[in-house]
Amino acid sequence: MEALLGYEWRSRLTAAWLIGVDRRERFRERIGDLLLASEVCFSGSAYCFALARFGTHADAEILTAYLDHYLPRTDLRYDQPAALGALLRIDAHLGTQRAARFTQPDGLWDQWVNALAHLRDHPAYTPVEWRRSTDLQCEFANSWVHG
Numbered sequence: 001m002e003a004l005l006g007y008e009w010r011s012r013l014t015a016a017w018l019i020g021v022d023r024r025e026r027f028r029e030r031i032g033d034l035l036l037a038s039e040v041c042f043s044g045s046a047y048c049f050a051l052a053r054f055g056t057h058a059d060a061e062i063l064t065a066y067l068d069h070y071l072p073r074t075d076l077r078y079d080q081p082a083a084l085g086a087l088l089r090i091d092a093h094l095g096t097q098r099a100a101r102f103t104q105p106d107g108l109w110d111q112w113v114n115a116l117a118h119l120r121d122h123p124a125y126t127p128v129e130w131r132r133s134t135d136l137q138c139e140f141a142n143s144w145v146h147g
Helices: 009-021 025-037 044-054 057-070 080-094 108-115 127-146
Strands: none
Touching: 009 025, 009 044, 009 127, 025 044, 025 057, 044 057, 044 080, 044 127, 057 080, 080 108, 080 127
């Protein structure tokens, strides 16, 4: 897995999905570092999936750090939606409210979405929809592992 995480986005995406499906938590720090660095496109959503599958306070901290750094960047569209969906799922699982400060009315999430004209009023760009998307991915992984 470590070798796959060192290559281009396709390899990283594949590795992160496999890590998440199998809940290989020993890769948490590496996944977190890659997510925060955002070096390549497309693989960040898989990092968020892996963190959502792990579902611990440590994973919530990584996702919160990511959102703190990238949500204020209204000029960038990286993996903010996937990170928020993963954080919302972890909040529900742990009974915490870490995502609340991002999703409050006129908060960082609204500011980020509204700054990107093509996302404004897009029904898929709501916290509820990104949480639902993360839930679907995790349920798929559960059925794959246990099915």
